[in-house]
Amino acid sequence: MVRILRKIKSAAVNPLKSSQPLGAAFAFLGVEGAMPLFHGSQGCTSFALVLFVRHFKEAIPLQTTAMDEVATILGGADHLEEAILNLKTRTKPKLIGVCTTALVETRGEDCASDIANVKLKHAEELTGTEVVLANTPDFGGAIEEGWAKAVAAMIEGITRSGARTRQPKKIAILPGCNLTVADVEHLRDMVESFGLNPVILPDVSGSLDGTVPDRWVTTTYGGTSVEEIRELGTAVQCIVIGEHMRHPAKTLHGLTGVPYAVFQSLTGLMAVDRFVSLLSAVSGAAVPARVRRHRAQLEDALLDGHFHFGGKKIAIAAEPDQLYQLATFFTGMGCDIAAAVTTTDMSKILQKVPAEWVQIGDLGDLEALAAGADLLVTHSHGRQASRRLGIPLMRVGFPIFDRLGSQHKLRILYRGTRDLIFDVANIFQANQHAPTPEALDPFRKREMPDELRSSPLTRH
Amino acid sequence: MTSLSAKIQDVFDEPACDNNRGKDAKARKQGCSKPLTPGAAAGGCAFDGAKIVLQPITDVAHLVHAPLACEGNSWDNRGAASSGPTLWRTSFTTDLTELDVVMGQGERKLFRAIREIKDTYAPPAVFVYSTCVTALIGDDIEAVCKRAAEKFGLAVVPINAPGLAGSKNLGNKLAAEALLDHVIGTVEPDDAGPYDINILGEFNLSGEFWLVKPLLDRLGIRVRACIPGDARYIDVASAHRAQAAMLVCSSALINLARKMAGRWDIPFFEGSFYGITDTSEALRNIAELLVRKGADAEILERTDTLIAEQEAIAWKKLEAYRQRLQGKRVLLNTGGVKSWSVVHALMEVGMEIVGTSVKKSTVEDKERIKRILKDENHMFEQMAARDLYAMLSKHKADIMLSGGRTQFIALKAKTPWLDINQERQHPYAGYDGMVELVRQIDLAIHNPIWDQVREPAPWDRQPAGQDDLASTKNGTATVNVFNEFAGATAHRFGNR
Numbered sequence: 002m003v004r005i006l007r008k009i010k011s012a013a014v015n016p017l018k019s020s021q022p023l024g025a026a027f028a029f030l031g032v033e034g035a036m037p038l039f040h041g042s043q044g045c046t047s048f049a050l051v052l053f054v055r056h057f058k059e060a061i062p063l064q065t066t067a068m069d070e071v072a073t074i075l076g077g078a079d080h081l082e083e084a085i086l087n088l089k090t091r092t093k094p095k096l097i098g099v100c101t102t103a104l105v106e107t108r109g110e111d112c113a114s115d116i117a118n119v120k121l122k123h124a125e126e127l128t129g130t131e132v133v134l135a136n137t138p139d140f141g142g143a144i145e146e147g148w149a150k151a152v153a154a155m156i157e158g159i160t161r162s163g164a165r166t167r168q169p170k171k172i173a174i175l176p177g178c179n180l181t182v183a184d185v186e187h188l189r190d191m192v193e194s195f196g197l198n199p200v201i202l203p204d205v206s207g208s209l210d211g212t213v214p215d216r217w218v219t220t221t222y223g224g225t226s227v228e229e230i231r232e233l234g235t236a237v238q239c240i241v242i243g244e245h246m247r248h249p250a251k252t253l254h255g256l257t258g259v260p261y262a263v264f265q266s267l268t269g270l271m272a273v274d275r276f277v278s279l280l281s282a283v284s285g286a287a288v289p290a291r292v293r294r295h296r297a298q299l300e301d302a303l304l305d306g307h308f309h310f311g312g313k314k315i316a317i318a319a320e321p322d323q324l325y326q327l328a329t330f331f332t333g334m335g336c337d338i339a340a341a342v343t344t345t346d347m348s349k350i351l352q353k354v355p356a357e358w359v360q361i362g363d364l365g366d367l368e369a370l371a372a373g374a375d376l377l378v379t380h381s382h383g384r385q386a387s388r389r390l391g392i393p394l395m396r397v398g399f400p401i402f403d404r405l406g407s408q409h410k411l412r413i414l415y416r417g418t419r420d421l422i423f424d425v426a427n428i429f430q431a432n433q434h435a436p437t438p439e440a441l442d443p444f445r446k447r448e449m450p451d452e453l454r455s456s457p458l459t460r461h
Numbered sequence: 462m463t464s465l466s467a468k469i470q471d472v473f474d475e476p477a478c479d480n481n482r483g484k485d486a487k488a489r490k491q492g493c494s495k496p497l498t499p500g501a502a503a504g505g506c507a508f509d510g511a512k513i514v515l516q517p518i519t520d521v522a523h524l525v526h527a528p529l530a531c532e533g534n535s536w537d538n539r540g541a542a543s544s545g546p547t548l549w550r551t552s553f554t555t556d557l558t559e560l561d562v563v564m565g566q567g568e569r570k571l572f573r574a575i576r577e578i579k580d581t582y583a584p585p586a587v588f589v590y591s592t593c594v595t596a597l598i599g600d601d602i603e604a605v606c607k608r609a610a611e612k613f614g615l616a617v618v619p620i621n622a623p624g625l626a627g628s629k630n631l632g633n634k635l636a637a638e639a640l641l642d643h644v645i646g647t648v649e650p651d652d653a654g655p656y657d658i659n660i661l662g663e664f665n666l667s668g669e670f671w672l673v674k675p676l677l678d679r680l681g682i683r684v685r686a687c688i689p690g691d692a693r694y695i696d697v698a699s700a701h702r703a704q705a706a707m708l709v710c711s712s713a714l715i716n717l718a719r720k721m722a723g724r725w726d727i728p729f730f731e732g733s734f735y736g737i738t739d740t741s742e743a744l745r746n747i748a749e750l751l752v753r754k755g756a757d758a759e760i761l762e763r764t765d766t767l768i769a770e771q772e773a774i775a776w777k778k779l780e781a782y783r784q785r786l787q788g789k790r791v792l793l794n795t796g797g798v799k800s801w802s803v804v805h806a807l808m809e810v811g812m813e814i815v816g817t818s819v820k821k822s823t824v825e826d827k828e829r830i831k832r833i834l835k836d837e838n839h840m841f842e843q844m845a846a847r848d849l850y851a852m853l854s855k856h857k858a859d860i861m862l863s864g865g866r867t868q869f870i871a872l873k874a875k876t877p878w879l880d881i882n883q884e885r886q887h888p889y890a891g892y893d894g895m896v897e898l899v900r901q902i903d904l905a906i907h908n909p910i911w912d913q914v915r916e917p918a919p920w921d922r923q924p925a926g927q928d929d930l931a932s933t934k935n936g937t938a939t940v941n942v943f944n945e946f947a948g949a950t951a952h953r954f955g956n957r
Binding site for chain 1 (some may be wrong): 506
């Protein structure tokens with residue numbers, strides 16, 4: 002049983018979280034022709050925009066209803082209406098994804114009926130543009146919750162409901178926000194290699210993969226099409242990656258009856274084996290030779306790599322599903338989780354994290370708990386802690402703003418697990434300490450068995 | 462909120478601002494914030510502006526009283542440099558939860574947060590920032606700060622600039638007001654001297670003020686406070702004992718300069734350290750102001766000697782780039798001071814300015830640009846992304862200098878681009894800084910990637926050699942074609 006240690010501090014020190022509306026916007030960015038819209042003051046958008054740009058090194062479509070003092074007092078419905086109409090005229094998006102912020106949620110605005118009114122009043126003008134709403138106050142959740150809410154909102158708002166004729170080869174895939182562009186690309190290849198036809202929502206591999214279009218586009222270009230979202234109900238099976246995507250899958254199931262299977266992680270040999278078996282069962286096809294080859298490569302990577310992992314102490318700070326994905330990977334390689342920090346206590350996956358305890362908190366907590374660890378695993382903001390502690394940092398998640406190509410790192414399926422083993426083993430090898438007589442002196446360095454695995458809880 | 466409204470009125474009515482002086486009484490009362498268009502707005506909020514101005518004060522704990530987004534999405538994101546303390550890069554926020562908001566626990570949480578920071582980090586001061594939500598739920602941060610200051614014997618400064626108050630620029634000014642109300646003048650220095658100056662609005666981005674400070678050191682001029690770049694709390698608190706001040710980024714902190722002049726008799730001038738002649742002019746102005754305040758006049762001559770010596774070195778260094786940059790066309794797409802400051806130096810090495818944005822420039826700035834450019838058509842207020850892209854993709858400029866916001870317009874149009882705003886990696890101030898800027902322009906324009914990315918893929922090129930390909934039916938021909946392509950590849954990428 003994992004102990005969940007709740008936050009007791011009043012001052013968050015070096016936040017681990019990015020905000021919930023940012024997570025929702027992120028999901029909308031995986032849809033073709035999309036324009037996420039923050040309903041709040043212009044700073045809410047500006048901060049999220051800058052963070053996205055720093056991470057993806059791309060122009061990011063993201064707009065604001067620009068709530069000012071007057072709108073805050075009188076209500077923001079007019080601003081919302083004006084913003085939707087302006088966006089429609091200026092950028093002709095296929096989807097406007099409204100994400101609320103703490104400002105309008107604190108006011109207690111009924112944005113759902115505001116949007117319904119706008120749609121009713123301007124039905125003709127808004128033809129060809131879907132407008133959906135994700136209620137994402139900044140004072141709750143983090144990226145995962147925002148991402149999942151946006152996907153559920155798109156399914157609720159766009160997907161045609163009712164039992165439909167199922168297309169036997171069509172698979173709906175709802176990936177969690179911890180999958181990179183490379184992950185989604187590879188996932189598609191894998192599913193297609195079984196002769197199946199995957200529809201992935203959201204599909205950041207089409208929109209945030211860093212390409213050079215031959216014209217200037219103000220919305221997203223690439224990603225899941227609105228038409229594909231509308232027709233999700235004809236899939237024969239829905240596959241969910243990450244516990245936080247269970248809710249959108251339930252929504253889809255409720256609307257259309259498409260059955261779903263949840264994979265909490267696709268990293269690690271056994272998790273991938275289960276996934277591949279499912280694909281084989283659904284498609285009725287044998288596992289292709291190339292996939293078998295990748296599995297064999299992973300087996301070899303496990304054999305070659307495990308020397309570097311055994312007994313290493315890992316300190317991870319990440320959103321719940323990513324924490325689970327990485328913690329199970331590391332323990333599966335023979336490491337111990339010395340510290341596990343996450344953003345919110347709302348996720349059921351935390352109970353399955355292979356650690357004695359999980360701290361709800363921030364990078365200040367990680368820094369305090371990670372002393373003596375061999376590796377820090379978190380996003381770029383862990384760089385200060387890494388320097389101060391003298392422990393190498395592996396960058397994962399969002400944001401990664403001081404390294405290039407984070408979205409092209411493959412972390413799932415046989416090949417992604419193989420790459421992850423190599424990347425981590427290389428960090429360990431690059432940070433090896435040469436043996437010294439002092440460090441090896443038996444009279445200085447002798448630990449008694451009960452000291453070997455002292456509970457990290459004693460540090461609290 | 463009433464005191465905030467009064468503050469906003471006050472900073473909008475800025476007598477030292479050229480724009481404001483040009484307005485009639487009614488227009489002046491409306492302030493200078495243009496109403497934002499929902500769905501078509503860009504830029505940061507007042508909180509953003511306040512934090513930008515204050516955060517580079519390096520030994521202060523900056524505590525943001527807000528739900529997560531205000532701080533969590535924005536911390537440790539600017540390139541100001543510190544020569545010592547790193548506390549300013551540690552992020553503090555009350556990270557309000559739904560429960561805190563609903564139960565009205567904000568003020569208590571804030572008070573406890575201040576105590577935790579004091580106990581763990583013992584900073585000389587805590588700056589507490591209000592934000593939209595905490596303003597909306599009516600948390601009285603001034604009262605909490607006052608109480609915490611008394612209880613903990615520590616400077617706790619309320620920064621009242623919630624995002625909904627307005628733009629980033631307004632936030633800059635509200636931050637200055639907070640310094641005037643709560644910080645500057647609270648500590649009496651024991652070492653005030655006749656050569657003490659303040660530099661206001663210098664952010665020490667990429668450490669660039671360190672390219673200038675040695676010049677002042679050489680002249681025996683002491684920087685009492687550089688606000689905010691690489692500042693310590695005590696420097697700011699005792700800044701009122703300087704003899705003179707230079708205002709660097711004029712639109713941001715003009716109220717600070719003017720009020721310090723009025724309150725403590727610290728005359729100031731607006732200047733820039735971007736560009737060679739501008740740096741010289743700034744040094745000369747500093748010396749003159751100090752002499753006006755009673756310093757020995759011999760400093761003027763020493764300043765001129767230093768300027769002559771440094772300018773000669775800089776121009777000589779720049780001359781080396783003339784041949785490579787002669788006739789290259791520059792598009793400057795950035796606001797205010799930076800535009801005209803660098804124009805002169807770029808033209809000096811033979812570059813041509815094909816356009817400059819004057820969105821943030823004052824009337825005086827525009828006059829200067831006109832004089833230098835000799836063609837008004839090259840000035841534009843603001844260019845839409847689509848137009849900018851069209852212009853660049855037709856290769857009407859060899860490089861664009863701008864901020865991160867338009868970076869990808871240039872890059873997607875396959876045009877060299879150089880960041881000259883706050884996220885940039887290189888220091889451009891002073892004499893050496895201008896040489897560095899020109900060096901970076903040279904590196905950007907002449908990077909070999911441009912030839913590679915501008916060339917279409919071989920199969921997308923004009924169908925000149927298509928017939929040959931179609932006729933390669935027999936084995937020998939196929940091998941020949943293979944060799945030809947292999948050779949071409951090796952030649953293009955391998956033998957540069």
